[in-house]
Structure formats: structure tokens, C-alpha cells
Amino acid sequence: MxxxxxxxxxxxxxxxxxxxxxxxxxxxxxxxxxxxxxxxxxxxxxxxxxxxxxxxxxxxxxxxxxxxxxxxxxxxxxxxxxxxxxxxxxxxxxxxxxxxxxxxANRGAPTDYDEWAARGAAGWDWDSVLPYFRKVERDLDVNDEWHGREGHIPVRRIPPEHWCEHTRATAEAFRLAGFKYLPDQNGRFEDGYFPVTISNAEERRxxxxxxxxxxxxxxxxxxxxxxxxxxxxxxxxxxxxxxxxxxxxxxxxxxxxxxxxxxxxxxxxxxxxxxxxxxxxxxxxxxxxxxxxxxxxxxxxxxDHPSISLSSFIRKPARLTEEYSRRHILLGLRYSSGIPEAPRGDMFVAVASKSAWHAVGEQIASLLAFVNKTYSETGQVRLASTRFQDEPVVEFNLLSDRRDLDRLMSGFRMLAAMQLSAPLAAVTTDPFPASYSDRVRQIGVVNERNRWITRAIATLLDGPQALRSWLIDRYVVEGFTFRQVMEDEEALEAFIRKATIGVWHxxxxxxxxxxxxxxxxxxxxxxxxxxxxxxxxxxxxxxxxxxxxxxxxxxxxxxxxxxxxxxxxxxxxxxxxxxxx
Missing domain, CATH: 3.50.50.60 (FAD/NAD(P)-binding domain)
Structure with missing residues (x-):
């Protein structure tokens, strides 16, 4: 045929x-x-x-x-x-x-698509692509010039009144740091914190x-x-x-x-x-x-977008429940680094009030920062062999531009200050620089063995503070402690160079x-x-x-x-x- x-x-x-x-x-x-x-x-x-x-x-x-x-x-x-x-x-x-x-379900900055046009993609400026973003979506919450109502993909937001205490505390930390609350992430593009927009209806992907x-x-x-x-x-x-x-x-x-x-x-x-x-x-x-x-x-x-994570232990009353949603990322922050070359909103933070599906993941929160506007453009895909069955050689070369490294370092310090602020200090303990390592990946595979292992560890983590801190330092932290990266600039740079990953973009x-x-x-x-x-x-x-x-x-x-x-x-x-x- x-x-x-x-x-x-x-x-x-x-x-x-x-x-x-x-x-x-x-x-x-x-x-x-x-x-x-x-x-x-x-x-x-x-x-x-x-x-x-x-x-x-x-x-x-x-x-x-x-x-x-x-x-x-x-x-x-x-x-x-x-x-x-x-x-x-x-x-x-x-x-x-x-x-x-x-x-x-977010779109990016208008300046992104104007840059596409400037780089030679004529007809792909912001005014030209906005109608197609609207064509994609069926916004269940907002009806204005930025949003579509007839598309194939429903989008919505989980409102603050349905957030868990950890998410609310993080939003309060953002507010105290001087950031503006934005009810709509996909509205006018500006700095601030917001309920993240998701491609989801009736609690289903x-x-x-x-x-x-x-x-x-x-x-x-x-x-x-x-x-x-x-x-x-x-x-x-x-x-x-x-x-x-x-x-x-x-x-x-x-x-x-x-x-x-x-x-x-x-x-x-x-x-x-x-x-x-x-x-x-x-x-x-x-x-x-x-x-x-x-x-x-x-x-x-x-x-890809280079990213890094600052994690912490969530006190039991502040943890995510399933009363309103099983979602774990409810809140985001867009901010400007202030470096001369970058447009506004060049940095992003996703707030995860649960870090994995298992029992330990339910106890760990993560502030995931990534460089929204990255300048690292030296990655490549090459062939390992001519066989179609063989995966190619893939090198992302994240942080090949020093500006990305510097912004992740300053972003980590900013998040650390928020982590130690009164709202988050009241609902979390034991902050630590996190790595998405092979060990984390292995325990993240969904199987009964990992289910039982994490239940046992979670029981211990909910025990005495001294035991919890020892367990986190001994078995969770990989190579760098919170105190190290906060007190030693070289340790912070080494941690970020080692632990930075992309976010599957x-x-x-x-x-x-x-x-x-x-x-x-x-x-x-x-x-x-x-x-x-x-x-x-x-x-x-x-x-x-x-x-x-x-x-x-x-x-x-x-x-x-x-x-x-x-x-x-x-x-x-x-x-x-x-x-x-």
C-alpha cells in the first residue's frame, strides 16, 4: 500500500x-x-x-x-x-x-520565539506561534487572549487552597523573598510564583x-x-x-x-x-x-536545561496527602538572574513536595532549579555503529557555558536562604544537596523489593531527629553536605559540576x-x-x-x-x- x-x-x-x-x-x-x-x-x-x-x-x-x-x-x-x-x-x-x-503545560517566553525568528526561523516569532499554542489547549480555568478553549489537550491548575503545607510554606518563602504571586503561569510572562499549569483533566493525564x-x-x-x-x-x-x-x-x-x-x-x-x-x-x-x-x-x-536540586526532610503534618490530588509539583517560580545577556525569567524553580513514588520519596521535598535560558549549545548526537538497534553516542555537554554554572551556583544559594527561612524551617529539617545518581535511579524503579526497602527506611527516618540526621548524612547525601556547599565556594562549584543533569528536554x-x-x-x-x-x-x-x-x-x-x-x-x-x- x-x-x-x-x-x-x-x-x-x-x-x-x-x-x-x-x-x-x-x-x-x-x-x-x-x-x-x-x-x-x-x-x-x-x-x-x-x-x-x-x-x-x-x-x-x-x-x-x-x-x-x-x-x-x-x-x-x-x-x-x-x-x-x-x-x-x-x-x-x-x-x-x-x-x-x-x-x-507551559510555553516559554515571547523572547524565545522572537529569537527563533532572529536565528533564521522566519514566521516563528511569538505573534506567529501564539495562535498554535492556543490551538493545542482547552484551558479549563482561564478564558482570555492568551488561552485556547477548543484544543485537544486540557490544561488546568491546582489552586493554593488545595496545596499541602509544604507547598504553602514554600510559596510563603517566595513571597517573603519579594516575589509576586501570578495566578496564571501562561499569562503575561513576568517573574513570580504560580500554580503550575498541567496537561490533565479530572486527575488523569x-x-x-x-x-x-x-x-x-x-x-x-x-x-x-x-x-x-x-x-x-x-x-x-x-x-x-x-x-x-x-x-x-x-x-x-x-x-x-x-x-x-x-x-x-x-x-x-x-x-x-x-x-x-x-x-x-x-x-x-x-x-x-x-x-x-x-x-x-x-x-x-x-x-537541554541544566538543573540542580536542594532537598530536605518534610515533617509529617506538612506532607502531601491525596485529599485533593496526587500531584507532587504544584508550585513554580520564575525569576531573573540579572546577568546582562539574559532576558527576564531566565531561571525556573519547580517545587516538588514529594520526590518519588515510594515511602522515602513521600518524606523528601526538592526545590529543583534549572536554567530556563541556557547558553550551553555544544551537545551532540553521533553514531556508535551503523546498526539501527544500537543507541547513538549522546553528549549533552551541560554547563559548557560558564554563565550556566554561575547562575546555578547563585540559584542554589538563593534556594538555601529560602530553605532556612521561617516558613520552610517550620515544616522541614535536614536540607541537603541532592544528586540524581544511579543509586537514586535504582531505588526509583517500581518493584516490590524497593517498596519494602523504602518502607523500612522511612520508618527509621520518622524516628528521633539524631537518627534521621545520621541516616541522611550516611545514606542519602552523596559526596557533599549542606554545610560544605554553603561555606566553601569550591565545594559548591564541584557539587554543581558533578550533580547537574538535564530535565529530559x-x-x-x-x-x-x-x-x-x-x-x-x-x-x-x-x-x-x-x-x-x-x-x-x-x-x-x-x-x-x-x-x-x-x-x-x-x-x-x-x-x-x-x-x-x-x-x-x-x-x-x-x-x-x-x-x-
Whole structure:
């Protein structure tokens, strides 16, 4: 069967594209997803849960072999030992990251998208993208010029009267520090603290797959969804892409179409291009791959938001309860570092009143600070081998720009002062600099062994203060104590260099830009330069990572490019109902 569009990857972008393109009766759309399906009425309970801490630790929904380096890798010093590899919880399930992420539904700053346009993405300035952000959402709380009311993804906020005592105490600490309360995170972009906006309705996650691939859409005769399907290669005739090869439930298959759209994310989309001869000439020749299109930007300038965490023990009365919600991140803070180059709102703090699904996680709060406007743009994705089964080499090179390190250091000091302020001191004890280490990851895997271990530890932590402090220093703190990093500037810098990780916002590795930009991989409608019939539509095409969790910017991007694609042809009848704008 010949398809009009073959979409490789059923994540946020792929779900949007499948919906919008199949709404036109003349199109025949194939959506390929390596992971499992999440059909209506059969969404796994871990994914549907408003609390995301089980889904994003569940290996059933991950590319389990994917590991990355977050610290800067030195390629000029062969004697230096490489930084450690870290497991990276990249989603492998229909809905992609939207099926396992924290359900944070924010957009970024207007200055982000004006910068996109300035970097060569004409037509992607703030005024041009705002209508597509509105098109994505169905805001359940707010009705004004910044919000949509008819989109596929419901968004809402949990109001302060439904917060636990720890969250309320943190908000009071923010207020006393001089920050303004903002009732709407996605309203006018300014500094302040706010109830975080979430992609959630009636205490249930609404992933891109749930929102865009509902029963009506799935019933369309011109849409085929093939899960458990990993693409192994692209088919070409000269420089025209004709389709893909894939493995479906272990069996090799071939699919042909007029256009192939890679929506596999900022790690796997560039890897697919590289394996098929599209990328930097030197690397392709090094791997023994024939060069089909020389595009030096493929896999380059990978970005994420560098982040660090200050944690503490929550006194029992202040802990999260499930009276109103199982959500653990209810409150956020956006603030400006004041460095001359950065726009306002260049820093962000997410307040987690529960740090994991297990009993110890319920006792630990975290103030997670990340650099909203990062200047570290030296990450890269390269091939480890030519086999499609092998994960690529991924180097994020976080903190490659000193400004990011300096802002995390000052941000940690600011959070420490708030942690010691009267409101938080009344509800927490034993603050400590936290690391998302392999030990934390291992205990975070959902299984009965970890359930019993953490119950035992939690019982001890709720015991005498002296025992709790000893246990935290002995078994929780990894390498640096709170006193060390507060009293020793070198210790603080060493801690941040070691413990900084990204926040699963991989982006920018196949950037869109002007035709005369040698590092631009795609044009402003996602078309890959130098080949025909091939697009990339996902976070990899961002010119720079926005000041936001990346899921809503991805949804916006897919909506905008789908609109452009549909505008290329004559209008036709829609099919299958549910074609809300």
C-alpha cells in the first residue's frame, strides 16, 4: 500500500501530525511507533495517573539501553577520563514524552520565539506561534487572549487552597523573598510564583496520544497506527525519500509513501538521518556511510536545561496527602538572574513536595532549579555503529557555558536562604544537596523489593531527629553536605559540576534556519535540506531550547507545520469527526 505520509514516531509531534493530516480525506497516513499502544480504555494505569513518578521510572515505557553523558566531554584531551554515562528515560510508548512526563503545560517566553525568528526561523516569532499554542489547549480555568478553549489537550491548575503545607510554606518563602504571586503561569510572562499549569483533566493525564488519537480519530479509514514498530532505515531513489524499512513485531517490513516525517525526538531523529547518509561528511565517512546529503548540523548543538536540586526532610503534618490530588509539583517560580545577556525569567524553580513514588520519596521535598535560558549549545548526537538497534553516542555537554554554572551556583544559594527561612524551617529539617545518581535511579524503579526497602527506611527516618540526621548524612547525601556547599565556594562549584543533569528536554539537534546557514538542517516547514520527501518535526528542529518544559512547544510546532502542509494542497473534506481546531 502506498501512503501519502509516513510518520516515524508516535510521540507528541507524531500524534498531532497523525490527527491533522488524516483529517483530510485525500491523505492516507501511516503512524509508526516503536513502543506499545495506549488505546482508549486501555491506557496503562501508570500512564493515566496524575502522579507521574511511576510512569517515568517504568522501564516498560523507555528505550532501556539509552545512556548519555551530561558533563562536558573533552575531545582535546585524550588522556582525560570520560564523564560517567547516565541512563536517560526517553519514552518508548505511544504519546512519547507526554505519556511519561511531569505533565507540565507551559510555553516559554515571547523572547524565545522572537529569537527563533532572529536565528533564521522566519514566521516563528511569538505573534506567529501564539495562535498554535492556543490551538493545542482547552484551558479549563482561564478564558482570555492568551488561552485556547477548543484544543485537544486540557490544561488546568491546582489552586493554593488545595496545596499541602509544604507547598504553602514554600510559596510563603517566595513571597517573603519579594516575589509576586501570578495566578496564571501562561499569562503575561513576568517573574513570580504560580500554580503550575498541567496537561490533565479530572486527575488523569491527557497525553498527546489520548488527546489527539481518540476513538473517533482511530476509526478514520485513512489512518493506520502500527505500534511495536521500529524503523530500521529510509528508502531512497537518488535524493528522494520513498519510504522506510521497519521491524514490526520482530518481522521486517517495507512501507512506501509520498513523504516521510521523522518525529522520533532530538536523539533518535538525527540518528536516523546519520545512518542514512545525511549529516556531517567527516562523521559519515568515519562510520563508512555513503554521503547522501552533506548537512554538518545534523546531531550538533544538542541542548537541554541544566538543573540542580536542594532537598530536605518534610515533617509529617506538612506532607502531601491525596485529599485533593496526587500531584507532587504544584508550585513554580520564575525569576531573573540579572546577568546582562539574559532576558527576564531566565531561571525556573519547580517545587516538588514529594520526590518519588515510594515511602522515602513521600518524606523528601526538592526545590529543583534549572536554567530556563541556557547558553550551553555544544551537545551532540553521533553514531556508535551503523546498526539501527544500537543507541547513538549522546553528549549533552551541560554547563559548557560558564554563565550556566554561575547562575546555578547563585540559584542554589538563593534556594538555601529560602530553605532556612521561617516558613520552610517550620515544616522541614535536614536540607541537603541532592544528586540524581544511579543509586537514586535504582531505588526509583517500581518493584516490590524497593517498596519494602523504602518502607523500612522511612520508618527509621520518622524516628528521633539524631537518627534521621545520621541516616541522611550516611545514606542519602552523596559526596557533599549542606554545610560544605554553603561555606566553601569550591565545594559548591564541584557539587554543581558533578550533580547537574538535564530535565529530559533534549532539543535543537536538527535545527531549522535560513538556507544560507550551514548548520541549518531543515527549513521553516521541517523539510530536510538536500533531499526530497523527507521532513523532521519534533524538538530537534528548535533553533534554541525555549524557557519551558518542551512538550507544549513540540505540540505547537507540530500543529503549525501540519497547518502549513495542509495549506500546500487544495482543501478537501475532513473525515472521522473530531477535527476541532
Amino acid at each position: 502506498e501512503y501519502s505520509h509516513i510518520i516515524v514516531g508516535g510521540g507528541s509531534a507524531g500524534s498531532v501530525l497523525a490527527n491533522r493530516l488524516s483529517a483530510r480525506s485525500g491523505n492516507r497516513v501511516l503512524l509508526l511507533e516503536a513502543g506499545q499502544d495506549t488505546p482508549p480504555g486501555q491506557v496503562p494505569k501508570e500512564i493515566e495517573d496524575t502522579y507521574p513518578g511511576t510512569a517515568y521510572f517504568d522501564p516498560r515505557f523507555h528505550w532501556t539501553e539509552l545512556k548519555v553523558r551530561t558533563q562536558v566531554v573533552s575531545h582535546n584531551n585524550p588522556e582525560a577520563a570520560p564523564p560517567p554515562l547516565r541512563k536517560y528515560e526517553q519514552a518508548r510508548v505511544l504519546g512519547g514524552g507526554s505519556s511519561i512526563n511531569g505533565q507540565m 491527557v497525553s498527546a496520544a489520548v488527546g489527539y488519537l481518540n476513538a473517533q480519530v482511530r476509526a478514520r479509514p485513512n489512518l493506520t497506527i502500527s505500534t511495536n514498530t521500529q524503523v530500521s532505515g529510509l528508502l531512497f531513489e537518488g535524493r528522494r525519500c520513498l519510504g522506510v524499512t521497519a521491524v514490526v513485531d520482530g518481522q521486517p517490513r517495507e512501507f512506501r509513501g509520498r513523504e516521510v516525517i521523522l518525529s522520533s525526538g532530538a536523539i533518535h531523529s538525527p540518528a536516523i538521518l546519520l545512518r542514512n547518509g545525511i549529516g556531517p561528511v567527516g562523521h559519515l565517512r568515519e562510520m563508512g556511510i555513503e554521503v547522501r546529503a552533506a548537512l554538518p548540523g545534523v546531531g550538533q548543538r544538542l541542548m 533534549a532539543s535543537c539537534s536538527c535545527r531549522m534556519g535560513r538556507e544560507d546557514d550551514p548548520m541549518a538542517v531543515v527549513d521553516t516547514e521541517g523539510r530536510v535540506r538536500g533531499v526530497e520527501g523527507l521532513r523532521v518535526v519534533d524538538a530537534s528542529i528548535f533553533p534554541v531550547v525555549p524557557c519551558a518544559n518542551t512538550n507544549f512547544p513540540v505540540l505547537m510546532t507540530a500543529e503549525k507545520i501540519a497547518d502549513a502542509m495542509l495549506a500546500e494542497a487544495e482543501p478537501a473534506l475532513t473525515v472521522g469527526g473530531d477535527t476541532r481546531a
